Amino acid sequence: MVLPLTALTGCGGSASADGHVIRIAYQQFGSGTLWEDWINRAAERHTSRHPDHTVELVPIVAAENDYYTKNELLMSSPRTSPDISYADTFILLSDVGAGYLQPIDDFVAGWEGWQQIAEASREAVTAEDGSTYAIPTHTDTRAIWFNKEVFARAGLPEDWAPQNWEEILEAARILKSALPDVSPLVIYSGKSQGEKASMQGFEMLLYGTGSTLYDEDSHRWVIGSAGFRDSLQMLETVFAEDLTLSLAQNLDPNISETIYSRLLPQGELGMVIDGSWVSQNWVEGGTSPWPEWTETMGLARMPTQNGQDPGYVTLSGGWCLTLPQYADDPATAFSFMETLCEKDIMVDFTIANSYITVRDDVAADERYQDYSPTAEFFTSLLDGAHYRPALPAYPEVSNAIQEAMEAVMTRSQTPDQAAAAYDSAVTDIVGSENVQDESA
Template sequence: MPNPARPPDRRTFLRYVGGAATVLPLAALTSCGTSAVDDPDVIRIAFQQFGSGTLMEQWINRTAASYTKTYPERTIDLLPIVASENDYFTKNELLMSSPRTSPDCVYEDTFILLSDVGAGYIRPIDELVAGWADWEQIAEASREAVTGEDGKVYAVPTHTDTRALWFDKDVLTAAGLPEDWQPTDWNGILDAARTIKQATPDVTPFFLFSGKAQGEKASMQGFEMLLYGTPSRLYDEDTRRWVIGSQGFLDALTFLRTVFEEELTLPVSRHLDPNIGETIYTQLMPEGKIGILLDGSWISQNWTEGAPNPWPEWEATMGLARMPTQDGGGDGFVTLAGGWCWTLPQYVTDPEIAFSFIEALCTRDNLVQRAIEDNHITVRADVAEVEEYRTYSPTAEFFTGLLETAYYRPTLPAYPEVSSAIQEAMESVMTMSRTPEQAAAAYDTAVTGIVGAENVEKEGS
């Protein structure tokens, strides 16, 4: 039988039956005739495996082991998709596009959710969450992030995150910068990077994710952390139009051009590597080869005792600074918040059975453990009350404190395409194929084509 979708990179699925794990070949789950896809008691779970990390798999494994003891007639099949961010979204959508390959539960970034809803991949779950006592424990803003324009709920949020500047105290000290470094504007970041370059030429002064290979990391951790530090925005909530002709957009690209022109970051070739993040976390940062990194609240998961390459010295070595606005105006600092969620595909075999496993994944105790393992910021009031959560990491209080003034990406079906246009603009600037002005103009044209001329407005008009 021809396979209607590219399979995940791994060729086997981990199956839990009655609390015991066995490994089955991919063909056993997608063969013709009676298969796991047709059986309502087989719950197929699709998720992204980030590089060599196994924390997602551990979370699902321990839940599956206890769940199948309660429901011995049910089986949990794990579908770990080892892929870069953009490839993961594509492979997930290919799997969800056919009833012959569709998983029953899918782990999604909230930024892609409404696009997948618009494409018909995801089903609403209003009736299911209405009967789940823990739904009201989720913060209202997080519930809104998984609610479509039709007012229906499409997912269960699991956690959120914030972003800031990580820096190596030893590197900054060697460059004559303070150990409690805190820039007050963009020039403060650039000046620190220049100082590091001059004092320690074997260290990369500054890194932010940029370009198409980095996917949403480039848009959110990189570009939007700059843009939202200006008066400009991607989308006008009042007029419900996408903004073009944005001065802040141009200024963010100009900052990016400066970073690459002055060689304050890794070479362009390294930025074009979709796996550069793992190299930074597991090699360059532990080796003291990165001065400043603009990144998320979760990255210290790479250095904990259970990680593939533990780095116990990170707590003493790494410092944190809030990301400043362009000129110190506004609130003075900026962060973007996001998060992931569990969804039910349109072709889920049995929604109630599949949702029961999401409930098991999202018990309070399970989410406390998950937050501690993966350095998450909870969206749940009951989890936030647990002392173990509040004290699990030396960075937890810092990153949780950023949420109060966090910005969120436009939760609209067009956003993923807009995000791709942002990545294209970044890449054309960092490779010097376009000036910031040319890249901004190309972005305006792309966005107008994506959403239609009637759904854009020129900034200030």
């Protein structure tokens, strides 16, 4: 592999022979610098307190799935491992199971910030062995973003609030008929979109059917569910009726950047199912500043399939700071993690990225409470949020979801065929004794 370029920050550049170099790996999203800015600010504060410490940034420029692979390759060797790695919570337990990470129980026990983190978020970074493996930094929720001006041109209401899937399809059909130059809808799909296809796309459908990926009572992965097939059928309808972007655009791993920078601001897309962080692109200092977004963009809850209770669905996730197994000096690395998570730094980081906080002290801050016109809406969805199965097998299951989606969107398989292939793949991944067949 080609190792990512690194940048140094801190006092005096490289560390002295008696100093400590703290290497932190994170995903670099295109031209955005928000995560880099966060790390650099914390590094400046940390090195002013610890002149013998140097912070080395290890940005990994990669598409979603490639980031996880490259980061794991780095962590797999003492020669290349960073001292801190920033990870999506969905990959955490898989990395724990692979031996890439070390527990941090002893460190968080003496850190006052730990009790500020919501209990559900602390549980999300606890492995099956009962140990804690990360510090959660934020969470998120998902809904339908829609361009109110585009909707108005098509005769759709600016306060649009679909009650079921059919009303989403009907709005998309109206947009297609009234505005031929506008793509009606994006549901992230296929392998090139990585985890956002599974989470923003498929699972936002699946969990609205009443089905699930994993049965918490039986402790088995679900196969053969009607909800899984119905979700693929919904996807087939969108692509078969050309209610979305072209297939090539949907398969572009960087399509979200195009959506945020051009398609939505220029009125070329009607709606997209996406996350609470999207507006970070449009604020002053974002990658695609768009002052008019607060007046132009609308939000609607993602409805359940037929409008059944609770009426809406959302998925919640988030990212976390981890301590790789081969961290050179764990205590020093954790000391920088503490600086990264100091309250004022976290308030600024959360606001800059349009995230939802997992911390009581940040939530109580007036700046956080007032920072975005969408914060209250997305925070209100948390009470009904679903979470991905926090199990080591999930990343492989997620990949099988993406393959099923791509088979349907490319017309290489029918929904029934793609669902059967998924069932077979999951059975191979977890073993026949760990699946629950709902087709019988």
